[in-house]
Amino acid sequence: MAEPYLSATDMRGGYGKADILNGCTLTVERGQIAVIVGPNGAGKSTAMKAVFGMLALREGKVALAGEDITRLTPQERVRKGMGFVPQTHNIFPTMTVEENLEMGAFIREDDYRDTMAQVYELFPAVADKRRQNAGELSGGQRQQVAVGRALMTRPSLLMLDEPTAGVSPIVMDELFDRIIEVARTGISILMVEQNARQALEIADIGYVLVQGANRYTDSGQALLADPEVRRTFLGG
Amino acid sequence: MDMLNALVAILNFVVIPAASYGAQLALGALGVTLIYGILRFSNFAHGDTMAFGAALVILITWGLQAIGIGLGPLPTALLALPFGIALTAVFILGTDRVVYRFYRSKRSAPIILVMASVGVMFIMNGLTRLIIGVDEIRFDDGARFLVSVQQFRAWTGLSEGLSLRVSQALTLVVTALACWALFRFLNRSRAGKAMRAYSDNEDLALLSGIDPERVVRLTWLIATALAVTAGTLYGLDKSFKVFNYFQILLPIFAAAIVGGLGNPLGAVAGGFIVAFSEVAVTYPWRKIATYLGFEPQGLLQLLSTEYKFAVSFVILIVVLLFRPTGLFRGKSV
Amino acid sequence: MSNTRQAEAVSPWRAPVLFLILAALFLAEGSFRNALFSGSWNTALAILNMGLISAVMALGVNMQWGYAGLFNAGVVGFLALGGLAPVLVSTAPVQGAWAAGGPRLILALLVGLGTLVLAAQVWRRISGAWRVPALVAVLVAGFVAYRWLFDPAVMAIEANNSARAGNIGGLGWPVLLSWPVGALFAAAAAWGVGKVALGLRSDYLAIATLGIGEIIVAVMRNEEWLSRGVKNVSGIPRPVPYELDLQGNADFVARAAEWGMSPAVASGVWVKLLYAGLFGAVLLALILLAELALKSPWGRMMRAIRDNETAAEAMGKDVTRRHLQIFVIGSAVIGLAGAMMVTLDGLLSPNSFNPLRYTFLIWVMVIVGGSGNNWGAALGAILVWFLWIKAEVWGPELMRLVTGPLPAGALRDHLLGSAPHMRFIALGLVLLLVLRFAPRGLVPEK
């Protein structure tokens, strides 16, 4: 069997003395959607940071397309094809939407106007506001800008930390639709979600993270069907 | 007629001096605000950077004068300015390399960086005294007036005169050009946008592949160019004296804070707000009141000129009390 | 900041040894006469006395910076304000000054103060569209009334015997009483600034204090009715005997002869020793109090706040209030030092209050000595002061040595003449080096 596109195995590490991640493993296949759910403070954001190289791992390994990238800096990982949308502070508030996207494409030397057009196509709501400061947009629009910014490098793996935080249900559905659309173009997606039910609906694989370790790992549908998971993490 | 005289007097004694002083403050405050936005500390060495640069410009000016190179009606200092900027920039980039970079990499608290800038201030102050002394120096050669009082009276037949000194006009023109270039750079160029992005959200800028050290170097470079220009213009306008550049630090900080620290547009506005308030409050309005038909007893001067720094201070306090992020929403408190 | 303060074992002998070295320096200054030292006890003691006063200033700064991480860039202002106290409290009353305009002046100041209070009330009580106009009206009316009262009063007072006085004069009370008053003056100013600038970004306090420092000095320089401005106030009474009186005292002259000293030298030394005792006592008392406070629950809380402001705030500590307390107390100590300094000089010279000398030099003292440690701050103050004074002598000597091979000419003259400026460069270098390589100073915090 071929190795998964992203495989982060047995990650351990934290911010100070105590470990936050205690042997967490995440894998994503090419073009698939992987969803991480779990209670607050479980270490979901920390795991994302670890995958992206923003946290020094004490143990464990991260590989992308078979290549070991454990020692690379976040910038180098961007060049390898990873895009990351942090949970908070994920836009440049005093810059226009267009400039936010330009900054997303900062490392690209080629012409990125096509990509920008695609992003605008994907998110027509923000296309209308391209000259407006991103800090003046609504929460949902901001998330779209943030995702768009990460798409500007044409990543092959897009990592989203709670893209629907603070977003109304309608916009949330739309965002999920867009994310599915992105995945259809062959981009792998690793995503943390608070709205576990909807997220697992669209997930090819789901992880339930508790105290920095995998508690359950299965396909999204299977997790939704598991009574144990339903009772403890999905509220019935 | 008296109405016109009053208007001319206001122009001559308030508007023109305040505008050129405001332009000088604006250039200084722009530097402070850029450094604050990118490096996130208040640079106490900024006044002495202005003095140091201006001192170098004066030395180069003397050199040019000695070999007979000049700019005709314009001050020779203008020709020396680029060299002064270049030399000061080398020095400032050196201080970043040996002083500030260390604290940046350690992510020290901003106040530690402020403290380090005090050390740099001392060194630059000492160097400036060393190379040029502590005496007052005038170095404005070339024509003195664009419009002189006599000319103006002859042209208009008004009893009140108006003068526009070359140094004042030059200050306004140079400031306008510098601001235009700076804002164009920040809004249009890739490097300028990277600077704004870094100022907005450092972590995200890193994730986007922006090289922080390049941004920092660029910031020092621009701030230094602005500072040396401001220092030279201030010196041309008012004469050069080392201690004055320490004192101008307060109005410059006030201007930057009024505009919102980290916000370049705010810094320019702040410079003019501070300058106009300062001049308006310390100007004796008696003459103008007389033209307007009043017969005031006193000078109608709200505050004596010795206290002009109090004006900056009061503005600063009012802003801190009511709107700590500044009029144009700078970085949060 | 916390990462610069890892507790690392420091030899308990460090402070005593450093103080011994300091003592040796002073002994050398007093007893050897060569290129480095003056060999004059009078000089040595004069340096020591100012060093002790600097140590008090450094204690004040250390409370603000070392205990709370507050950057006071206006030390010179609080110092000057403290220095005003001996003039107002203990110089002799100026004949006719009070009659000329005293009551009117007081009234003017009260009106000024009242205006500010009223303005604050208006701002607090009134809301809606009338708020700003009402505020402006109060301020304008108050200002006009203030100037109407103030200007003639000042004119009359300054016209009163302007060659020898021209100021409002003092109360003629004992000079030691003026020391706490100086502390009070500085504390009041600090309360005002702190109220506005604390609780915002840490740099704002630095900038605001820089401003208040400059303004206080400007007031002292220009308000002749208060401080005689550039004309200086001299003849401030002393808590110790005058040299001339001692020299006229047969007992003292005999005693001096026993010691093998001329009456002139002996009287100078004796007076300075008395001052040193007085200042030393104040310094020790302050250190004792500060140490006790630091070990109390209050002091522990202060340090907890300094080391992690966010955590302290999360635990429900009112950080801004604590900061205000410590800022006021520290400034009071600086004001006390100002009163002591003016008493020692017997002279208030507003022109001499230079921020580089009285704000930033004090800072270097604290940083070099060991921020957070009272003994360290005191040690740093006396040591840096000694070096600062001696650099005046050593600098040119060094220059002469360095420029020796140069031919006599303009360059050599320029270099020799500029040696004093080297002090600033040296000071900056010391600050940067200590901050970088020994951020905990000579005597680190325990």
Ligand SMILES: Nc1ncnc2c1ncn2[C@@H]1O[C@H](COP(=O)(O)OP(=O)(O)OP(=O)(O)O)[C@@H](O)[C@H]1O
């Ligand atoms: N920068 C940091 N420094 C120190 N500790 C941190 C930091 N960020 C997070 N932590 C700690 O790590 C633990 C896990 O945090 P993390 O942000 O990964 O949780 P999460 O699962 O993303 O929670 P949420 O659903 O609320 O976003 C928490 O206990 C948190 O306090």
Ligand SMILES: [Mg+2]
């Ligand atoms: Mg999270």
